[in-house]
Amino acid sequence: MDLQLGGKTAVVTGASQGIGAAIAAALAEEGVDVCLVARNKQNLDNVAEGIRKKANARVITHAADLQDAKACAGAVAFAAHEFGKLNILVNNAGATKRGSFFELADEDWVAGFGLKFFATMRLTRAAWPHLRKSQGSIVNIIGVGSRVAQGDYTIGGPVNSALVNFTKATADVGRTEGIRINAINPGHIRTARLEKRIDTAMVRYATQDRADAERRLVAEYGINRYGEPHEIGWLVAYLCSSRADFIHSSIIDVDGGMTKAL
Numbered sequence: 001m002d003l004q005l006g007g008k009t010a011v012v013t014g015a016s017q018g019i020g021a022a023i024a025a026a027l028a029e030e031g032v033d034v035c036l037v038a039r040n041k042q043n044l045d046n047v048a049e050g051i052r053k054k055a056n057a058r059v060i061t062h063a064a065d066l067q068d069a070k071a072c073a074g075a076v077a078f079a080a081h082e083f084g085k086l087n088i089l090v091n092n093a094g095a096t097k098r099g100s101f102f103e104l105a106d107e108d109w110v111a112g113f114g115l116k117f118f119a120t121m122r123l124t125r126a127a128w129p130h131l132r133k134s135q136g137s138i139v140n141i142i143g144v145g146s147r148v149a150q151g152d153y154t155i156g157g158p159v160n161s162a163l164v165n166f167t168k169a170t171a172d173v174g175r176t177e178g179i180r181i182n183a184i185n186p187g188h189i190r191t192a193r194l195e196k197r198i199d200t201a202m203v204r205y206a207t208q209d210r211a212d213a214e215r216r217l218v219a220e221y222g223i224n225r226y227g228e229p230h231e232i233g234w235l236v237a238y239l240c241s242s243r244a245d246f247i248h249s250s251i252i253d254v255d256g257g258m259t260k261a262l
Helices: 020-029 041-052 070-085 106-134 156-177 194-203 210-221 229-239
Strands: 008-011 032-036 059-063 088-091 135-142 178-188 251-254
Touching: 008 020, 008 041, 008 070, 008 106, 020 032, 020 041, 020 106, 020 135, 020 229, 032 041, 032 178, 041 194, 059 070, 070 106, 088 106, 088 229, 106 135, 106 156, 156 178, 156 251, 178 229, 194 210, 194 251
Parallel strands: 008 032, 008 088, 032 059, 088 135, 135 178, 178 251
Antiparallel strands: none
């Protein structure tokens, strides 16, 4: 299926690894010029080089700490200047700390909201004039923790829930200004964070067999397998295309059926 994305441009945050890198690759493979944004320049450059070998698209990088308000505006300004326009914003940056509520420090909460929520808000605000001009789209990568509360996820759950509300609210504004806004809730996707969770599970299950720990975690989560980063990338590309023109203000769970909540 030709998604007819050739010639469009995008900013993808958190693009130095995992889901963000896969999203950038999926867009580039559809002909989108992509600006990869994250803190680690070397990792960004490595990802960009890998994408360039497979895609006929321009790939640039911009290293920035998106907890800094000025850095958010700067990232958008850089991409818009380099490309001459902006059609797509993918807000993917941000990971929140898990742990006991009583052991999480105030700084952990500030960092959780500062990167994932406030960066999304600031990038959206900075990109808005460009996207209004191009009649573009935004995809927010949130997480299934927005739907179901967990005792060891007291930061991430509220951050994710806030982003769901933010997505719906900005989509209400975007509808009248020609900007389509949707969100994806990834479940357990095979990334570095999942690998750490498997490490923890090996200790909890008292096993040295990693494959066994993986299988037991899959069963515990109530899914058949883990997701792959490129599966999120494919959906982002589709949502940003004209094929998905009637999809607006949607929150899409990609979790193998794990989430049972409505």
